[in-house]
Amino acid sequence: MEFEIVTGSVESLETDCLIVGVAPEGELAPSAQQIDAAASGYLKEVIGDLQGKAGEALLLHKVPGISATRVLLMGLGKADERNDRNQLKIIKSALSNLKAIRCKSAVIALDGLESSDDDLYRQLRHNTEWASAELYQYDATKSKKADPLSLESIGFLLSQDNAELGEFSISDGSAIANGVDTARELGNLPGNVCTPNYLAEQAIALAEECDELTTTILEEDEMDKLGMHSLLSVGKGSSEPSKLIVMEYQGAAADVKPHVLVGKGITFDTGGISLKPGGKMDEMKFDMCGAASVMGTMEALTELGLDLNVVAIIAAAENMPAGNASKPGDIVTTMSGQTVEILNTDAEGRLVLCDALTYAERFEPETVVDVATLTGACIVALGHHATGLLTNDDDLAADLLVSSEFAADKAWRLPLWDEYQEQLDSNFADIANIGGPAAGTVTAACFLSRFTKKYRWAHLDIAGVAWNSNGKAKGATGRCVPLLCQHLISQVDESPEE
Incomplete structure (x- = not known):
């Protein structure tokens, strides 16, 4: 078109x-x-x-x-x-x-x-x-x-006076639209096609099309050496090997700190040993929509050609029940050295994200934003209209909220107070992976916050907006590619060089 x-x-x-x-x-x-x-x-x-x-x-x-x-x-x-x-x-x-x-x-x-x-x-x-x-x-x-x-x-x-601005507008709009289409296509593909390896292949293919983009894939043995035992624990019961996909876009000088996007890429989520109910389990192919939105944003970025550095980290795994799958009560050691008691294997998104967030430290990022279909509680809180936003950085929160309004890809800030952290206490590890039924979206973000102390960080819970469930409209939406793109555009607009 x-x-x-x-x-x-x-x-x-x-x-x-x-x-x-x-x-x-x-x-x-x-x-x-x-x-x-x-x-x-x-x-x-x-x-x-x-x-x-x-x-x-x-x-x-x-x-x-x-x-x-x-x-x-x-x-x-x-x-x-x-x-x-x-x-x-x-x-x-x-x-x-x-x-x-x-x-x-x-x-x-x-x-x-x-x-x-x-x-x-x-x-x-x-x-x-x-x-x-x-x-x-x-x-x-x-x-x-x-x-x-x-x-x-x-x-x-348009009038002739507005034609140049109009061309710029549709150029940016087309780039973002292409990113949304990519995110929707990845989300809509079934779990037997869109595996962690498939996501890795798509990331490699995108890098081959853009000189400013490079892709590195970390295999399970490399993650094991790095101590990513939390991420690896999620895919233990699957025959599909887990992947850590790292995409680096260099649009600015090498010494300019990058903005990092981290995506949850659970390509199918049965819940593991804490098995989900059978009804609508087919929709758990959409549990990688955070990764899809990050990859869609990177595609849009290659067309937008923004003068900044961006790193995308996608934690890709398949959560399946098997004899060697993680069990409730298992304890794993994260890349950060913190130990986690897995009380519920269906709270697996935070287990892959925590190691990816620790890995992000090596890039000395300006900001980190993670995107995940993380909690059903977010749907209870906000329905299917707004992304849940949680962060301890007020300036980053303001930027993301302004970006969400401009992009018409709405987000709403939820609290991330220290009082909620106590719900994650464990008798047997440094932290439990669930905090009980109360404030599930908040306690999930509290879990992630323990791995983000070294940089400015925000969490986007897209569980309610990543896909539609009903009738002919059923399918991935491509959110929050527009929000993320506007967030990156605003970093260029506000840079000191402008």
Whole structure:
């Protein structure tokens, strides 16, 4: 799919479908008014019952006086309701209609009224990301592949003065959209395809395409020598060897401290000996969506070309029950030297992440952000709308929250107070891997915090937002690639050199 900026008079645009806006009570947006004038009042005549609600659409053929083959009248909603959600609803409706009529080209000429956002860059970037998301089709494991999309290009009509900014916006939006698609594809693949080794192969392949990116894979024997016995304990019951995937992007001088992203890559989670219930266990292929979002972010980064250094660390393992699997009550020694009592083998994400977070120390990072489908408790707390954010660094929290708002990839901060740490006390080890049913998301982050003392760190729990469970929408979402990308973009924007 090609996104482009188009300029010129709206009535002379040659395209298969021209999308213009209609507000409530039949009020035409400026571009729609120009079409109506060229068509001698035709739009006003046919609007009829179109109420102008956000996403409401009316397709017109052979509108007189213009060059476009079709015109799609698109409801803009009330002026005081034109927020990000309104904009998303409009883009979804536009793409649904475009796919239905099987046109090859379209131009969106909504005059920026799809939202009240006065940041043109942000608005166009979101339009690009969300339009791309509506075109994603999963068919990797189907015998009959999806029909090729007939839509080849989407243009955004802008004034000549805004064209350069528009090009920049859609370039960034396309990069982020590609990263989201990668994260969704990895998440949607079944556990017998997307194994730890498969993730490693994808990371190697990405590095081969980008000169600034290098990938190193640590095998189990290397992790054993480093003392990563917590990470290794998770994959003991699986025939699939665990991997530590390290991707290094160098966009700045070698002495510039990197930002580190750490992803939980449990490619299938049965719960181990603490076996999960059978219902919906198929969805545990999504337990590597933290790793998928980190890898998707790295792909986007190669296209964004940001002037900073970024390291991605993916702790990949498969959690299976077997005679040699970890048992409740087992004690393992982490890379940091701290010992952990495994009270529940289904609390395995923190066991792989803690060693990956210790490994991150060697990069002397500026910041570290880990991403994980870590706790069902986060879904209880925040539902399926917001990522849980936990950190002891207020500045990093503020940066991530601002980035989440800008990216329309929402996060909400939860407390990480010392009082919760006591729930992790163990009679037999330095720390237990669970803290009981109360505040499960917080105690999971408390566990991770014990391995992050040497740098600025934040934890993103994406258990509620990483995938959809129901009907045709079932599948990975690609969150929080937009949030992570904006977090990295903001580091460049705020750097002293700017």
